[in-house]
Amino acid sequence: MHMADALISPAVGGAMWAASAGIAAYAAKKVQTNLDDRKIPLMGVLGAFVFAAQMINFTIPGTGSSGHLGGGLLLAILLGPQAAFLTIASILTIQSLFFADGGILALGCNIFNMGFLTCFVAYPFIYKPLTGTNPSQGRLFLGSVLAAVIGLQLGAFGVVLETLFSGISELPFATFVLLMQPIHLAIGLVEGLVIAAVVLFIKKEAPEILQKTAAGQPFGTISIKRVVLTLFIAALVIGGALSWFASSDPDGLEWSIASVTGEDELKAPEGIHGFFAEIQAKTAFLPDYNFSKPEEPAATASTDQEKAAWPSVDTGTSFAGIAGSLLTLALAFSIGKGLRHLTSRG
Numbered sequence: 572m573h574m575a576d577a578l579i580s581p582a583v584g585g586a587m588w589a590a591s592a593g594i595a596a597y598a599a600k601k602v603q604t605n606l607d608d609r610k611i612p613l614m615g616v617l618g619a620f621v622f623a624a625q626m627i628n629f630t631i632p633g634t635g636s637s638g639h640l641g642g643g644l645l646l647a648i649l650l651g652p653q654a655a656f657l658t659i660a661s662i663l664t665i666q667s668l669f670f671a672d673g674g675i676l677a678l679g680c681n682i683f684n685m686g687f688l689t690c691f692v693a694y695p696f697i698y699k700p701l702t703g704t705n706p707s708q709g710r711l712f713l714g715s716v717l718a719a720v721i722g723l724q725l726g727a728f729g730v731v732l733e734t735l736f737s738g739i740s741e742l743p744f745a746t747f748v749l750l751m752q753p754i755h756l757a758i759g760l761v762e763g764l765v766i767a768a769v770v771l772f773i774k775k776e777a778p779e780i781l782q783k784t785a786a787g788q789p790f791g792t793i794s795i796k797r798v799v800l801t802l803f804i805a806a807l808v809i810g811g812a813l814s815w816f817a818s819s820d821p822d823g824l825e826w827s828i829a830s831v832t833g834e835d836e837l838k839a840p841e842g843i844h845g846f847f848a849e850i851q852a853k854t855a856f857l858p859d860y861n862f863s864k865p866e867e868p869a870a871t872a873s874t875d876q877e878k879a880a881w882p883s884v885d886t887g888t889s890f891a892g893i894a895g896s897l898l899t900l901a902l903a904f905s906i907g908k909g910l911r912h913l914t915s916r917g
Contacts, residue, residue: 572824576674577839580737588679594687602653603914607789615904616802618658619896623810626892630818631757636826637818638758643689644722645766651784652690659686661902671855675847680733684726693722711770716763723759727751750827758823810892815882861887
């Protein structure tokens, strides 16, 4: 659900950049009250894990579409909404700048849709009331699935509204929303199952993480080494090898756009859109999560695509998965460390 710049006008893009920056400033200030030396490494490895997990698009049967984990809700459950928002913002920034996944102008929209709506709406107003203070496995499962579905529905509708208010794509509102919401319902169900599995694993290995996060408290002296190590290894394995098994079908947003327009990609206007495209072309050293390749004639590219094997064993994809995971880990960890330093100085 990473929006491209072609959907967004400069006015909407700028407004959403300002909104997301304001939320990030608020989150950075609030997170300092419960951020300690044990939560910081968890921010890093969870960021790496979600980055890697987002590389695996899973097929939605009977649609020709695919989806991937959003991750905002999972981060909120394990870190709290403020730290989760900063972590998902780190992921989306790395993806946009270095992998050309989501536009730079649209980055504020993507952070809002995938971060704010899950961390500050789905988590506190849906997940927490459903799970309660001492949740059973059943309540954790139910809360994870329902909050993931509703959070993704809100995010998908946010994409539609931002596209509508931008008014540069000529996508009809009614048709677009009738495609976006059902396909993201299916994606949300799968995401909910994945989140439930991870949360139940954490409940078994380190239940204090869930308890402290739900109460908005620092982690204190609880042991998180095993969880951190498991998530770090999982991020490297997913990004380095399991990413080969990603579906080649377009994701829910791309599929919805193609269903309306008949085109896989919309052409962005000139001007400021071209300016940001040039910046992204210079910063994205692994566009589309692979090494840059010379352009091929359309006929040759089509033939190669038809013959593409699955799983797609590719060293470029593996390198991108591992590099992106480590970059995200470093950025999220640095943000946490910087905020912790400011707290200790204060």
